[in-house]
Amino acid sequence: MNAEELRSLESQLSEQFDAIKQRGLNLDLTRGKPSTDQLNLSNGLLADISEKALKDPNLRNYGGLLGIPEARDLFSQVIGVKPEETLVGGNSSLTLMYFAAHFAMHLGVDGPDSAWMKEGSIKMLAPVPGYDRHFSVSETLGIELIPVALMDDGPDMDEVERLVKADPKIKGIWCVPRFSNPTGHVYSDAVVERFAQLGKIAGPNFRIFWDNAYALHFLSENAPQLGNIMDACRKAGTEDSVYIFGSTSKITFAGAGVAFMGMSERNLANFSKHLGMTQIGPDKINQLRHVAFFRTYDNLVAHMKQHADMLKPRFDAVLRGLENGLSGTGAGEWITPEGGYFISFNTLPGLATEVVAMAADAGVKLTPAGATYPYGKDPDNKNIRIAPSVPSVADIEAATDVFVTCVKLATVRHWLKSA
Ligand code: PMP
Helix, strand or coil, X not given: CCHHHHHHHHHHHHHHHHHHHHCCCXXXXXXXXXXXXXXXXXXXXXXXXXXXXXXXXXXXXXXXXXXXXXXXXXXXXXXXXXXXXXXXXXXXXXXXXXXXXXXXXXXXXXXXXXXXXXXCCCEEEXXXXXXXXXXXXXXXXXXEEEEEEXXXXXXXXXXXXXXXXXXXXXXXXXXXXXXXXXXXXXXXXXXXXXXXXXXHHCCCCCEEEEECCCCCCECCCCCCCCCCHHHHHHHHCCHHHEEEEEECCCCXXXXXXXXXXXXXXXXXXXXXHHHCCCCCCCCHHHHHHHHHHHCCHHHHHHHHHHHHHHHHHHHHHHHHHHHXXXXXXXXXXXXXXXXXXXXXXXXXXXXXXXXXXXXXXXXXXXXXCCCCCHHHCCCXXXXXXXXXXXXXXXXXXXXXXXXXXXXXXXXXXXXXXXX
């Protein structure tokens, strides 16, 4: 388009944008949380479990730091470890991740001499774009974050290997290996194998933070599977190099689910020693509720199919809107995820902040630009995370139309500047 054509398009889009503002929309695509319909799938958890709970007097009492055996058995299958390698805790895996990083930093992953802080300034690798709360954990603990590009099959492993070999003060890496937050990528088998080798080439006391938060959160049943990191590590003799996390936050109730962790028995002994300083035991009644509700792993997977049936039309609504509005325009690119809670969108470099601000002005809240990068700084200012799980399909369609208009308008203004 020549400058004249761009100016005419700009005024058309500006009019559209002003018309949208008049509608006074109030839509929110910010955080990945289940809709009320999804929460309703788990209302069976509110059933009376008194008969089961009263059978074992210990259940209502203190103790059982590692979780009840039935829950360790069930949730070990979600994260692909043995029941004896599983700890079932409270309602939040983020808490377990924070504890894991805090213990590693101050108390040691394997005895007091292994405390990371003894080596001075410590670093962790952060595949980007990634999950903001992972980054906040490291930032809060004074652990420097080094971004590494996330590719279609997982983090850039050449770069990961080069960095950990070169710098023994890199002590860990954050991962969301299946349906990554926000891109939806699934790490390939080859990448999982290379992760299993990291413990051999990294400095001492290195830990992979393998946050399998979306282990079962497929949108279609033939979505790619994830290789088993613990099996791969066992084969490589590096089973102490990985902490695996998961939870039912987006399986049952986001605020009242069950979180779990998988790790070698040696790591479990060390971790639970420190965990035991923070609590006497977890909420075993909630664990029992979950076990009584699901009974088997197959039932858990069937339950996730129902979640997928509710989520898929919402994701499709965003993807349809992007495709219809932006395909072939060169104004942005996005990834079609096969699971997880997000759609990751890239504007042209430099425009994400402006698009998010324009959308807010037009009544559509989006996660702040930059949130998917350490320190909230996206060097290209282009990534925007769209979380469509909560609004209705009609609202998502409306919000996507607004988003598309904002992207087009910001892009045309940008092109005009250089025309
Ligand atoms: N990990 C990832 C990758 C997430 O996206 C989220 C929630 N958005 C969490 C962890 C939080 O998990 P929990 O509710 O178990 O603390």
